[in-house]
Amino acid sequence: MHPSHRQFADTALNYMKQNNSPQKNAALELLTCSQESKLITHLNACVHCGLCATSCMYFTALNEEKYIPANKVDLVASIYRRYCTTTGKIFPLLTKARELDEEMILEMIDSLFGGCTLCGRCVKHCSIGVDIPFVIRTGRRMISAMERVPASLEATINSALETGNNMGIPTEEFVDTLQWMEEELQEELEDNNACIPLDQKDKDILYTLNPREPKFFPLSISAMAKIFYAANERWTLSTKMYDITNYAYFSGNNEQAALIATRLADEMRALSCKKLILGECGHGSRAIRWEAPNYLKKSFDFEMETVIEYLGRLIRTNRIQIDRSINTKIYTIHDPCNISRHGGLMEELRFVVKTCVNQVVEMNPHGNDAYCCGGGGGALAMSEYNERRLKIGKLKAEQIRKTGAQVVITPCHNCVDQLTQLNHTYKLGIQIKTLAELIADALVIK
Amino acid sequence: MEWYIWIVSLSLGICVLYFLILLCKMLGHGKPKDFAQFKGKVSQGVWYANTKAMSPHNKESAYLHLPTYISGMIYHLGTFVSLLYLIVFLLFKYTETILFFSQPLLIAIGWGLCLSSLCGFGLLIKRALNPNLKKISNLDDYISNLLTSLFQFFLALNFLLILNDIYFTLAASALLLYMPVGKLKHVLYYFFARFHLGYFYGSRGVWPQCKHSSKQ
Numbered sequence: 001m002h003p004s005h006r007q008f009a010d011t012a013l014n015y016m017k018q019n020n021s022p023q024k025n026a027a028l029e030l031l032t033c034s035q036e037s038k039l040i041t042h043l044n045a046c047v048h049c050g051l052c053a054t055s056c057m058y059f060t061a062l063n064e065e066k067y068i069p070a071n072k073v074d075l076v077a078s079i080y081r082r083y084c085t086t087t088g089k090i091f092p093l094l095t096k097a098r099e100l101d102e103e104m105i106l107e108m109i110d111s112l113f114g115g116c117t118l119c120g121r122c123v124k125h126c127s128i129g130v131d132i133p134f135v136i137r138t139g140r141r142m143i144s145a146m147e148r149v150p151a152s153l154e155a156t157i158n159s160a161l162e163t164g165n166n167m168g169i170p171t172e173e174f175v176d177t178l179q180w181m182e183e184e185l186q187e188e189l190e191d192n193n194a195c196i197p198l199d200q201k202d203k204d205i206l207y208t209l210n211p212r213e214p215k216f217f218p219l220s221i222s223a224m225a226k227i228f229y230a231a232n233e234r235w236t237l238s239t240k241m242y243d244i245t246n247y248a249y250f251s252g253n254n255e256q257a258a259l260i261a262t263r264l265a266d267e268m269r270a271l272s273c274k275k276l277i278l279g280e281c282g283h284g285s286r287a288i289r290w291e292a293p294n295y296l297k298k299s300f301d302f303e304m305e306t307v308i309e310y311l312g313r314l315i316r317t318n319r320i321q322i323d324r325s326i327n328t329k330i331y332t333i334h335d336p337c338n339i340s341r342h343g344g345l346m347e348e349l350r351f352v353v354k355t356c357v358n359q360v361v362e363m364n365p366h367g368n369d370a371y372c373c374g375g376g377g378g379a380l381a382m383s384e385y386n387e388r389r390l391k392i393g394k395l396k397a398e399q400i401r402k403t404g405a406q407v408v409i410t411p412c413h414n415c416v417d418q419l420t421q422l423n424h425t426y427k428l429g430i431q432i433k434t435l436a437e438l439i440a441d442a443l444v445i446k
Numbered sequence: 447m448e449w450y451i452w453i454v455s456l457s458l459g460i461c462v463l464y465f466l467i468l469l470c471k472m473l474g475h476g477k478p479k480d481f482a483q484f485k486g487k488v489s490q491g492v493w494y495a496n497t498k499a500m501s502p503h504n505k506e507s508a509y510l511h512l513p514t515y516i517s518g519m520i521y522h523l524g525t526f527v528s529l530l531y532l533i534v535f536l537l538f539k540y541t542e543t544i545l546f547f548s549q550p551l552l553i554a555i556g557w558g559l560c561l562s563s564l565c566g567f568g569l570l571i572k573r574a575l576n577p578n579l580k581k582i583s584n585l586d587d588y589i590s591n592l593l594t595s596l597f598q599f600f601l602a603l604n605f606l607l608i609l610n611d612i613y614f615t616l617a618a619s620a621l622l623l624y625m626p627v628g629k630l631k632h633v634l635y636y637f638f639a640r641f642h643l644g645y646f647y648g649s650r651g652v653w654p655q656c657k658h659s660s661k662q
Contacts, residue, residue: 041635094584094589
């Protein structure tokens with residue numbers, strides 16, 4: 001650190017320590033000790049033009065000022081100004097620089113956890129280019145440092161840390177479910193060699209799941225197993241660490257996020273598999289593919305790709321054959337934010353879907369501009385905000401209704417869950433399918 | 447040399463020095479540290495972030511709010527023209543050369559700045575009246591907007607009414623001295639924000655969209 005920076009940070013820290021609890025100090029240190037150009041830039045760049053308002057589904061659906069993305073950014077930025085800028089220290093009123101007091105903390109919890117899905121739609125439309133979810137996640141990190149993360153989200157993370165999966169599924173139950181699915185698969189394919197391999201070493205692929213699959217949607221596992229069978233793939237699942245999700249990414253606790261990612265990486269090495277395939281989970285894919293190396297401060301020493309890229313490659317190399325005439329309904333695609341907007345897979349997702357169906361009607365807007373389903377950013381795990389989550393989901397529900405589609409395809413089990421609830425709440429009368437389920441339906445097995 | 451020339455020169459010096467230090471500090475923080483394996487190219491992402499991603503049809507903040515967007519663009523153009531003129535004006539003052547503009551050009555710039563300052567005042571009024579904007583605004587937002595608009599307005603009057611230089615130079619001094627205080631620092635942070643955005647989306651193959659092939 002540059003000496004002048006250190007001096008400045010030390011002064012700020014001393015000021016804080018005299019007035020705050022250790023938790024608050026830890027939260028403030030995330031701002032005061034930051035020498036990260038990206039954070040400093042985005043905390044200083046917002047000009048409060050307010051043009052981001054309509055790009056946020058919370059503001060559009062609920063029409064309350066507190067949901068304007070600029071307002072959410074300002075919660076964090078105003079603390080930064082109060083503790084880290086000369087103007088904010090001397091004339092806090094001039095720039096509305098605010099103390100990190102109880103009122104502020106409650107506001108932050110409500111707006112940063114309960115009023116944002118970290119979908120990032122506002123970023124594209126921001127007139128400056130402020131990375132709003134990045135700032136909001138910094139705010140979540142501060143809340144996490146103060147141990148004030150909403151209880152339901154914390155419980156989900158604890159479950160993942162204690163049991164190895166966020167739904168706390170016991171290993172016996174998981175194995176039973178997979179054996180049942182394997183029997184079904186063998187019956188469907190009339191081949192006793194069709195299997196769902198568990199804990200096998202030296203395979204080409206270690207596949208990961210969202211725990212919602214063994215718990216609520218086991219057919220999506222057998223659909224993927226059918227694809228692996230058709231592609232004659234050498235693959236395995238781990239019974240110890242199959243969970244792709246990482247809710248600590250949402251809570252802002254980087255230490256916990258790193259621990260969860262490390263376990264998956266360790267299992268990959270223990271089973272000596274060649275490639276990690278990230279299952280159909282948007283945030284899980286993002287957390288391990290893009291974020292985990294930064295929590296761990298090192299690149300992974302194994303290959304990985306998302307299931308969308310993997311399936312696209314199977315199709316391009318003719319390792320699987322698809323008969324699209326089987327999928328005769330009208331389909332639409334829901335882009336998971338972490339897959340399309342934050343993962344660069346918008347076109348690849350469409351390539352796979354359009355290979356499998358005859359008729360796709362796009363939502364408006366879609367792709368990198370798509371609205372979140374409303375369940376992202378940990379919203380599905382935070383029961384405190386259930387009512388709000390379903391209200392903002394109306395936007396997505398109406399988008400789907402306008403397409404006239406009978407089936408919504410989405411490669412994310414979080415989105416599947418939220419869309420299922422929207423389907424029920426807004427009586428859409430649609431089917432929701434994952435990519436594996438769509439392909440499995442149209443798969444030609446010789 | 448007139449006293450107000452000294453004042454505006456000093457203000458400009460302080461402002462430039464502040465932003466140079468800020469620039470050095472920001473550059474000193476270095477490039478973002480990202481350990482993930484990149485899928486796209488950062489350079490292409492940064493280029494995209496500053497070109498295609500900025501086009502009005504790609505931004506709701508532009509096409510859904512056209513009057514505000516156009517006002518903002520004119521206002522910013524007016525600010526840059528005014529600052530450029532101030533620098534040229536000072537250069538000519540110090541070299542004791544007579545600054546000559548043809549009469550039609552003088553009038554055109556004058557009316558242009560009149561329009562841009564009106565856009566500035568319009569945005570200021572919008573901020574004061576729109577409840578959503580009021581909620582997210584602070585005193586600094588109003589002061590920044592007012593000082594920038596006044597600078598352009600007095601310069602416009604200087605062109606159109608051949609007003610004494612004292613008015614626009616004092617308005618410029620106030621603006622230049624205020625720039626390091628608040629949100630006007632976005633004149634620098636804007637470029638860093640676009641860089642970071644381009645870096646982020648470029649590395650992930652979002653800007654521009656990464657093409658996939660059968661190869662791994």
